[in-house]
Amino acid sequence: MSDAQGRVTAGLVVIGNEILSGRTQDANTAYLARFLNDAGVRLMEVRVVPDVEADIVEAVNQLRRRHAYLFTTGGIGPTHDDITSAAVAKALGRPLTRHPEAERRLFAYYPEERRTPARMKMADTPEGADLVDNPISTAPGFRVENVFVLAGVPKIMQAMLDGVRPLLKGGRPVSSRTLKVEAGEGDVAATLSEVQARHGAVDIGSYPFFQQGLFGTSVVVRSDDGTRLDEAFLDLERALAEQGVATAEEGG
Template sequence: MSDSSPERKTVTACVLIIGNEILSGRTKDANLAFLAEQLNLSGVRLMEARVIPDVPQTIIDTVNAVRGQFDYVFTTGGIGPTHDDITSECVAAAFGLPLIRNPEAVRRLQAHYPPGGLNEARLRMANTPEGAELIDNPVSIAPGFRIGNVFVLAGVPAIMRAMFESLRHSLTGGLPMQSRTVTSTLPEGAMAAELSAIQDRFAEVEIGSYPFFRMGKPGTAIVLRATDVARLALATDDVKAMMTGLGDSPVETDAE
């Protein structure tokens, strides 16, 4: 089926960002924006993201809640060598599977570390649910894994990105979300009613209003997103016409 087919389904995803360090503010998440952008390019629409702590039951319950709701789930964080890296065992528990020391993961680690360098802590990075498919890690070797529709990735941004590139080919996407942005010097309250009417006419187009201040003056960016390029274009034209009718000169930009 071609990408232009209107019958192609929307493929959805959820990201689980796991780690007390994110919630405490000690570490700034750098993975969500990358995953959102790259998933869209693959035709997968990120519908939800959650930040959860290193609490076993929370991880188990959240994985089970979202893996039945979305086509794909991506977790980041918690698969390193230390005691608080508990994502692998929690994902195994969520699927009701034993946690095993994956022989192929062990082999990769053995080939990577010098003699005597592969200690018990590092061997923890070879633990996966039984039956999991490994995700290559060309940066630091210790793999991520996939079980069912859940992809378990590292939290370190460079490693997570490399893992994602390794798994990208395995994703079956739908139509990618297209985006157009129109900016105006009008405050959003001045066009709220007209914008609501446009949204009613184009229910399949997401329309967001984002106020800003530049050089002390207010303005608004209207972001329109849809998989149907033709309907997106019509809605964008209506937004521009609405702004013009209110006495402004709208400008379309590339950035959301």
């Protein structure tokens, strides 16, 4: 499944009251975005929803239908507020069942006195799910249809992605080049606009920065076509030089 521009796209549903209360700063979006980019998949939208079944079901159903892949993070631990697996089962119209291999892993990992019913509940998945390994704390994530259900703890989420990578069929990865410009955004906006108009195959983004007492602009050119990316970047450098603005490629 790819979109009208031939891109393979993904959505992300971040589940957790702790993000919406401001207690926790989400770090999974940025990591997943870069991971997907390397896999040739574009993260197109993110929703942060509370630990409320109806909200999770709605977000999962909207996003899984729009994108080749949907990821969720959070809510797969052992406590009463961990309701993601049940909500995803409901969204997909599948029963929530004990996954024998997940159960076996938890059984092997926890000594008897720590093998609580709450922990064993982490072996429940929507029927037909394939496990996603958790090399850190055992309790697995899973994939069912095009939905990947991952942990919320960043280190565990990141480790799970190692197992996800071979399952993704991406398009061409997006490359980017960044030009640091010694001028404010408003001083170069017209030039950027002209360069963007000449190069439809690239996305030109501009971001203000403040450094050593000066306002400047980082201009990021992105494309899944390396040749066109380089062409647009050269044109950008040329156009800004013509305007009399100093530039330098970041990391270049």
